Amino acid sequence: MSQSFPKSDADLQRLRISHESTDSTHRPDSLSNAASSSAAADDLDLDDLAEQFAEEIRHGGKPSIEAYAKRHAEFADEIRDLFPTILTMEKLNRRKQKETLAAKAKAELDIDQLGDYRVINEIARGGMGIVYEAEQVSLGRRVAVKVLPKQLLSSEKDIQRFQREALTAAKLHHTNIVPVFGTGEQDGHHYIVMQYIMGVGLDEILSELRSNVLREPSISIRSDSSGSARSLHIKHNAAALLHSEIRRDSLQRSTTQSLSASMTASIAGSNGRSDGSTKTANQDNAPEVSSRTSSSSNRPVTINANLNAEFWRNVAKIGLQAASALHYAHSHHTLHRDIKPGNLLLDDEGVVWVADFGLAKAVEQDNVTWTGDIVGTIGYMAPERFTGQTDERSDIYGLGLTLYELVTFQRAFEGRDRVSVMQKVTSHQLAAPRKRNPSIPKDLETIILKATAADPNDRYQTAEELADDLDAFLEDRPIKARRMPLTEQLVRWCRKNKAVAGLTAAVAALLIAISVSTSVGYMQQVEQRRQADEMRRQSDQFVDEAVNVLERIYGQFSPNATAMMSASSIEPDEDSGMFDSHDSMPISKDVAFVLENLLSFYDDLSQRSSDATSVLVKSVMANRRVGDIHYRLGDLSSARSAYERAIERFGSLPDETKLNSTMNVELARVYNGLGTVVRWNGERGKAIEAHETALQHLESALKPDQSVRYEVAHTHFLLYHALHNPFQRRRGPAERDEAEARERHLQLAIQQLEQLLTSEPASAESQFLLARCLAERGQQLRWREWRQPDMNDFEKNAVDRLTHLIERFPHMPDYPFELANVYLQVFHSISRYGSPQRSEGNKCVRCQQDLLETALDVTKNLDRRHPNIPRFMHQQVDIQRFLGRVYAASGDWPKAETAYLAALDQARNIIDEFGDEGGFQSSRLHDIQLDRAQTLVALEDHNTAISILQSSIEFFEGRRESFSQNRFIRRWVEGRLKDAYPLLSTSLRATGDENGADEVLCKARELR
Template sequence: MNDFSVSGFDLSVEPSATRNLTDGQRDRLAVLLDEYLVGLERGTPPNVADLVADDPELAEPLTNYVHGLEDLHQVAAGFAPRSGDQDAGRASETGETSHTVLGDFELIEEVGRGGMGVVYRAQQRSLDRTVAIKLLPFAAVLDSRQITRFRNEAQAAAQLQHPNIVPVYTVGVDRGVHYYAMQFIEGQSFAESIASHVSNQSLPEIETCVRQGIAVAGALHAAHETGVVHRDIKPSNLLLGNDGQVWVTDFGLARCQTDVTMTRTGDIVGTMKYMSPEQARGESAIVDGRTDVYSLGVTLYEMLCLRPAFDGGETPVVLRQIEELSPTPLRSNRPDVPNSLETVIAKAMSKNRDSRYDTALEFAEDLQRVLDGTPTIARNPTFLDRAAQWAVARKRAVAAGVAFGLVLLIGLAVSIALIAAAKQESDRNAILAKRSSQLARTTVDELGAKMAELLADIPEAESVRRQLLQETLAYYQSFADQVDDDPQLIKDLAVTYGKIGSLQNEIGSSEQAIEALSESRILFTRLVEEHPGDWDLVHQLATSENNLALALDRAGRYKAAEEHYQSAIEIGELLIQSDRENAEWRTGLSLAFGNYALLLGKTRRSEESERMLEQSLLIAAIDEDKNSPDNEDKLQRQLASTYQNLSGLLAEHSPKKSIEYAREALRYQMDALARNENDSQLASQVGLTLNSLGAAQAALGDSEGAIFSYRQAADIQRQLYDRQPYAMTHQRDLAVTENNLGLALAAEGQYEPARHAFDQALQFQQTLATEFADDAEIQSTLGGIYNNLGFVQEKLSDLPEALRSYRMAVQYQQAAHKAADEVPRYREFLSKHFFNCARLLREDGQTDESIKFTLQRRDLWLSDPSRLSGVADEFLTTATVISLNKSSPGKITYSRDDCVRLARETITKAIGAGFDPPDEFFDRPEYQDLRPNTSLQGI
């Protein structure tokens, strides 16, 4: 009988000692626990009071946990009782063995350990029986997900009644140590059996392995029938009793089908070399019983030939092998294995889960057919099956190979067409020549432009896609040179220029993008002028205006971008007047309004920006009665994007309103994501909206809420990055989110976690900055992250590193300002970085270099009187430092008088630029003779 009646025990409840700790305090507590454990293992545990000297608020939780750590350490070290333990004293008086006691159990010896705990043979005193006790690793107390998994293991195993599943007796917690008791199996694990055969250089009997596999499959089917998926089937979790009975144990990573919240999409749980491909990709949402079928197939493979199907240890290398490689055929390692058994195991191990057995029972039945010598369900794969598997496993290489082949095909098609056209022209057969030309152009379109669109979903194929579009463009141009009055050909050419330009803009090649998009716009303008009634052409012209504006916007050429946004809006409004219900036209106009609004926000025209975004909402408003599901989906996405932009725009000035907009955006995005679960673009948008929500929460003073939102965003974006590491968008989004998280943590005084967040942001942003050295926005963002890192390094008293970070901030922000001097933000950021460098150098007594940074800051603001007056104050502050002899020893270039002179020069420039100081401003001795002459003279 299973017993879960331990009083007040709930693994989901966090110990009271840590319940009210902040994330930063938890991180710090984990570090202190680690320091204590290292000392404990060395035999010289540190004093708790010394450990918490800088963190007195952690004294109580650390003390509680240290007692638990001591218990676990003593258990592992030989079960010596803790000094002062009354039970221990009684034991020594009576002569009893000194075993560690947990609740009703005496732990006798360790029999195994793994990622989810340590297993001991123990004696249950009340029932006088031998049991196996599993202890949760103590550090997991700080990880609620690990506690949840431990609880899930107990609950999952306890509800399963099957002769091949190890039953759970009871669950408990004692002195902070979580445990559960289960039946003790006298015998060995399959892993130990495999090791024994390897050591003896003997192969196990095939029939025995198959019968054991049938028993395990039967147990798994029983678990799956109750909604429990094991997710960690491997040799060490399968036991062989001395009586020959097979047992399945360790449901630590099991998931009940009804509990989908325990493991988030993107979590990679399990043991690497036994994982199914969907587990290796972190796609927990689609993990089901077929995952256990796969892992059992891999286990049987290893049992039969004594070598793993995928050998790479527990390194990430094995994950790529699982994704891309097929294991060596079983019979190549062991020729005496029947062909039917090889086929059955290969089916269980199929990379495509739909090609595996639907249930573990079907797997067991096919294994039994192998023993009976009857035909199996499994069949040897055909040539096409193998080709499909090979292609799926090598998506990137196939994409490149296909594209290369297509380029050759396009070239061949064009060559044939042109040769045919030339021959027919010589024969004066114009009709046939025209048909040949049209056929070649159709081939170009089918094999070039359309295939390029298919490659758009493969981030690794960006370079191939770009090459394919360039080749397509070249062939279109060769046609255009021969027939320059064909409107369809001109349209194809314009579309291809547009695709190339948009791709160049995506990958950060702004100037090339502007050039291609300008060509596209010119061609569409020509076509609209020649065919004024063609609304499809008008719509494409509006789209080209918007795309060109986006590229100009990205390059920091705001004036030109604004003109083209206005043109896109003007054309879009004409379209809407002709057909209000056209969802594609409405989406395009709403998008143009939204993009223009973002530009206005960048140039400090917030009220105009908000009006534009509200207009964008009105245009995209959904009328469910008049829209098809496809059109409604487009409008929903556009609405969500506009709500997200509104949230970002208002985050600082109207945070409550911003939060409302962010939640509205999330509502639409999550609805769309439910219909398109694998849409990475939608998931990316969710991450951006969570970022906007975090910014609004931070502005409202809800730092904990902001930190939570940023961490949610980072979780989503890291999953996307792990799946598509070559996609620039995911790297950029992760850098921004980690930077924002660092800001929120710093605002809470959690400087060490903030530094970690900024380091993470740098990891992604530096890669982008190296790859896209001419992209001003990327360089500027990197400068900002360095500046923020410098701030927390200052707070952590790491001043040399802080100064280094500020210098790096200046370097990257200068590059951005030089590339796009129209963008006011870059100048403001650069000014801030100059100021921070100058201040820190001045405080360190390096006044000469400090003045050089202040002079550079002055050069940024020669027409801004208010900023110039601030710079003058900096010079006077430096003068004071020099006069107090706080400069670094040695010769200095700038004296106190030099600083005063620079301050006076700067104030003079400020007055010339329109600075109107109050009278008392000139009471300062340095400025007295600069006071303007206000005496009146009579006539």
């Protein structure tokens, strides 16, 4: 199969060399037959295109009208006029099918009468039961009846609990709580009777809002017998929320009987989509899974509507009414346990109704486990509920997430399955609302953030407090909730990072002491000069101690300490117990944020110290370390800013300080960091310049000690990489000189490190860098020994050194990462960079499989233990995707499918966590999908293959147009399309679509 999407300079070079010789011997024979088919497709007329468009919809696809118009320009106007109607008709047809299924389900349940209640029709259904519209015959009033699944109440104890909770809920009398009238049982079916509310759930309104505001397709959350009227009701309430003033409270509202009879009623608690099919409790509680990678990202959404002040006020009014209902229920010792948009109804008077009070508790099982049913909707459950704890603040959390969704138009937590959503909830990976939608008022965001705090102690302690702040927001009064200041963030962060907590506290105490001892008022009270001098001396001592504490904090989190230095390089404090563990300190964006803010302490200290130069020197070092951390986290922009800030601070130093050997080494590290960052940004010339500047500073060092010699070797290694030009095709004298310079830099690095290790053989830092240099030297030999399956001596040496380092320091993540890279390097060589070869028979494929499985084994759980380091995740994607190719080459299609799914899951995680600037990660995602499609064809899962291929082809056609001026990327994209079209033709033909198969083959020929 064709090569993977390039992520690095090395990848680009590999692609350039291997593109012309891509081997396809591992493909199924059917693909070759399809590719060589000479059948010509007839020109499609408008009717054919319309039928093709409709068929895509019927098979679950989401075809783009605009894409059809562009591909068939001769019918563009007709397509834009006709296809929206086809889309609507197909949606109506699908809805009709669902309604038919619902009617069939009702007939199978055979419920026409439940005691005194005559069933009229079904309103909604889900794992928590089916909701019917019914008439209470004796009183002649309309009610809603929820019939619970038999399996939820399987014992006498379950039934007693259900009746007890229903009785408790029936005692709640509040203007924003759906009244419960009673319970009953018939033929083993237990039911609960509630007031019939003419309103729609906020989940349905949110779906409509997304359609209006984000221009997303509107998805029906529930189906019922009068869908068109309900749809109008949803649109009406969504429009009112956006543009009109809804009620602030429920006083003086009209009775439900006065509302339009044409509006279809809804009762909350359907807990899931009513698609006319019965769902289990587990299905019901499953998270909403989205195929849109952007929906769960932290990037801002594109707002296509004018969100005026009234909209934000309406959101606050909804929250105020719901909070009022919760406070009332909590004061009566009743928890809801399942607050979410689907359990909050909004009627056309603007009144919010909270439904299903106590029902979650009523159907709770005795033995709730992680593998069994967790009552409540996963994406709206508070983190503490996963440890079996819940109280009023858990309900507040659910309401906070509902408000979060209303203001951002996105779910707070999404994932591909229950486990992934659970992980996000428990780790509280919640983006600030304004990060997703910058137009949200700050006070409203502050309220939501406080309501959704991970720690229950940080939330509103009562629903009344939440209601008071929402009321203050509506009246434009100051709210009581406040944004967490930096000092408090530091304190909370220290709770989670206890090894550094004492240091941060020491910094704060020292700053207070410095502030007091150097204040003007204090000094004016000192009558004698001797006392003043003593205070200055004490102040300088305080500054020295504060700087020392700060330096230890930064040193503990520096990537050098984390990944490359021996544990013994950080000495423990015997008195304080700090640094009592030799494990590396985990770094994350939160850590980077705190350390970035601590940098301001240096400015304060330099102003208070009589030796400002010394403090400034430490500031240079601290900025460099912050840059290292940002780079390790994949934040190249912030890393660059930190490095440039360090260079600027260095420029403020006196000349005599700049000549100091220690400062020259430090500045060389800064320039090396900057060079690495700009190289990854594609600025090769600036990278070379930065590393050469680093080398100049090292040559200026007065004392060539161990640290200088190590950094010299490191700089030569970085220059070796910076001089590599993956797009270079010309082989003139200049290019040969550059290649010789690369070779020379690598050789100098190896020589320098071998000399260092002669005097310091236990230096983990030098051993690690030498192993990386030897691996590169081994790769150079592979250019001459093409497809040699055995490791050469350089590679074996690198593997031995890395293996020894892993044994010495098992918690250092970079060691297994680089060891896996060596195995990948050998794999790439013998497989023509990712395309498994059969030229040497099954033995060659088996060798490739062994290499990849070994790489997977040595990095087991590395990405999970360090989820904030993107390159660890990228490596796992590569290993799994190449394993998929190897398994496919050997005909083990089930294993290939498993590997591809693992690669895709990790690739989506990367996009969710780190974004997709430039669309490169999406390109890789679709690239893997094309590999997977081959496996699906072999497994004869043609419908799934068609869906994947059509989506990926549309994506790559768009990329081909976007990169029409970039010859290299355009050729890569066209190569992938040449793979995709024959696959699609094969699957279309297998499903009987001969015309479609011929059409895509014609497109494939156009690429030749």
